[in-house]
Amino acid sequence: MKLTLRVWRQKNADAEGAMSTYEVDGISKDMSFLEMLDTLNEELILKGEDPVAFDHDCREGICGACSLVINGDAHGPERTTTCQLHMRSFQDGDTIDVEPWRASAFPVVKDLVVDRSAFDRIIQAGGYITAPTGAAPEAHATPVPRPDADFAFEHAECIGCGACVAACPNGAAMLFTSAKINHLNVLPQGAPERESRVLDMVAQMDEEGFGGCTLTGECATACPKGIPLMSITGMNKEWLRATRKAGKK
Amino acid sequence: MARTVWDSSVGKKTVMAVSGLVMLAYLVVHMLGNLKIFFGAGEFDHYAHWLRTIGEPFMHYEWTLWVVRVVLVAAVVAHAVSAYQLSRRDIKARPSKYVHKKPRTSYATRTMRWGGIILGLFIVWHILDLTTGTVHPGGFQSGHPYQNVIDTFSTWYGNAVYIVAMLALGLHVRHGFWSAAQTLGVGSRTRDRALKATANLLALVLTVGFISVPVGVMTGVVS
Numbered sequence: 282m283k284l285t286l287r288v289w290r291q292k293n294a295d296a297e298g299a300m301s302t303y304e305v306d307g308i309s310k311d312m313s314f315l316e317m318l319d320t321l322n323e324e325l326i327l328k329g330e331d332p333v334a335f336d337h338d339c340r341e342g343i344c345g346a347c348s349l350v351i352n353g354d355a356h357g358p359e360r361t362t363t364c365q366l367h368m369r370s371f372q373d374g375d376t377i378d379v380e381p382w383r384a385s386a387f388p389v390v391k392d393l394v395v396d397r398s399a400f401d402r403i404i405q406a407g408g409y410i411t412a413p414t415g416a417a418p419e420a421h422a423t424p425v426p427r428p429d430a431d432f433a434f435e436h437a438e439c440i441g442c443g444a445c446v447a448a449c450p451n452g453a454a455m456l457f458t459s460a461k462i463n464h465l466n467v468l469p470q471g472a473p474e475r476e477s478r479v480l481d482m483v484a485q486m487d488e489e490g491f492g493g494c495t496l497t498g499e500c501a502t503a504c505p506k507g508i509p510l511m512s513i514t515g516m517n518k519e520w521l522r523a524t525r526k527a528g529k530k
Numbered sequence: 531m532a533r534t535v536w537d538s539s540v541g542k543k544t545v546m547a548v549s550g551l552v553m554l555a556y557l558v559v560h561m562l563g564n565l566k567i568f569f570g571a572g573e574f575d576h577y578a579h580w581l582r583t584i585g586e587p588f589m590h591y592e593w594t595l596w597v598v599r600v601v602l603v604a605a606v607v608a609h610a611v612s613a614y615q616l617s618r619r620d621i622k623a624r625p626s627k628y629v630h631k632k633p634r635t636s637y638a639t640r641t642m643r644w645g646g647i648i649l650g651l652f653i654v655w656h657i658l659d660l661t662t663g664t665v666h667p668g669g670f671q672s673g674h675p676y677q678n679v680i681d682t683f684s685t686w687y688g689n690a691v692y693i694v695a696m697l698a699l700g701l702h703v704r705h706g707f708w709s710a711a712q713t714l715g716v717g718s719r720t721r722d723r724a725l726k727a728t729a730n731l732l733a734l735v736l737t738v739g740f741i742s743v744p745v746g747v748m749t750g751v752v753s
């Protein structure tokens with residue numbers, strides 16, 4: 282395959298960025314999108330140019346490090362992570378636009394790399410449980426009803442990639458935050474911090490400068506792990522419940 | 531607690547949902563009342579007079595109406611202020627657009643902000659036209675709403691402004707009703723189809739019901 286790439290290049294956080302055009306040839310349909318970018322970078326290095334910086338780690342679709350808005354879609358045209366997107370999703374001769382996640386809470390570090398540490402701070406605000414450390418507890422000590430376990434697992438699938446923020450026209454982190462809150466709030470292990478978790482995580486989300494939800498549904502469409510839009514409804518419910526409880530005290 | 535609600539993006543959205551639903555409930559009643567125009571001047575004007583006597587003798591003349599007016603003004607102000615503040619926040623959170631643009635989301639979703647502004651301007655015009663009579667075409671007669679309605683819908687701009695606003699209302703309610711259910715945490719997968727159907731039905735019934743009045747005047751059914 283021969284492709285024309287238009288890639289966002291930005292030297293550093295303070296520099297002005299712009300789209301640069303590159304031609305790549307000899308791309309196999311079986312390559313992943315990131316391997317295609319590796320090919321481009323090898324050529325750039327041989328030519329003595331600065332390779333394109335992009336995030337990646339596991340390349341197995343499980344770590345959430347890879348990003349990229351490809352032709353306007355977070356993680357590209359398939360519902361998967363960029364590392365699991367293959368070039369067979371494109372046609373020979375295509376022009377492909379590659380841009381970084383865009384949100385003021387995710388500033389560009391260099392080229393296609395953005396700083397997603399705002400997510401870490403949201404997790405630090407309440408995305409954990411208090412548990413005694415040491416030997417693993419007896420598995421049957423805390424029974425969890427099957428529907429609750431399924432619900433928790435569905436939301437635990439979030440890999441923290443940030444595609445939801447990138448796709449949202451308001452740069453909102455509602456889907457990410459709600460996934461973690463729903464995951465932990467439904468389980469008995471998460472019950473002690475049930476109220477403080479949702480209040481603190483939502484407050485941190487606001488603090489980081491993410492936008493609010495207008496229910497456009499773009500986040501859930503972009504999410505490679507299929508976190509449902511209703512997850513946000515569940516978080517709103519938990520937030521209202523916690524606020525009412527706090528008001529009564 | 532009021533502070534926590536107002537300072538949080540989720541809380542402010544709750545204010546928006548509750549105030550929106552208050553206005554929505556009022557509009558359903560308002561639309562049904564308007565349909566009385568098809569029963570002639572006597573019945574319509576009598577209905578308008580009755581609105582001022584609700585709650586008597588416990589309430590004084592027009593007191594109940596004023597309570598409703600105060601609640602509605604509070605709802606409009608709360609809704610508009612939270613819409614403005616949340617929109618500002620949203621725009622700030624996504625300052626730079628993608629170079630590769632795609633049309634996204636449904637029409638109703640994309641028009642919430644503009645539609646809201648149109649509705650806000652319409653509310654002001656509508657009150658100045660048919661409540662205070664300030665911008666009313668022809669001589670405004672207090673106590674004769676039937677004639678006043680006919681005067682307004684006998685002008686081309688009266689019809690145009692009203693119909694555009696009611697189409698905007700339909701779109702706003704279509705996305706707004708369903709959104710409010712999510713904001714208040716009452717949406718769920720099993721209820722989703724019913725909620726969307728109710729939103730569509732409410733939007734359709736309100737728009738058609740309101741627009742039937744100017745259409746009635748234009749076609750001479752109401753004269």
Ligand code: HEM
Nearest residue numbers: 495546547550551553554613642646647650706709710713
């Ligand atoms: C003063 C004029 C108005 C303005 C400026 C306005 C603006 C807005 C905006 C910006 C939204 C949020 C849109 C989104 O989430 O994407 C909204 C939501 C909503 N509006 Fe309005 N609107 C106005 C009048 C009305 C009226 C007359 C009604 C009554 C039917 C209404 C009912 C709603 C409802 C139910 C919502 C959903 C709240 C939620 O998302 O939780 N609005 N409005």
Ligand code: SF4
Nearest residue numbers: 439440442443445504
């Ligand atoms: S909710 Fe989905 S899109 Fe958002 S961070 Fe988690 S996995 Fe990524």
Ligand code: FES
Nearest residue numbers: 338340345347364
């Ligand atoms: S690199 Fe780990 S999910 Fe893509």
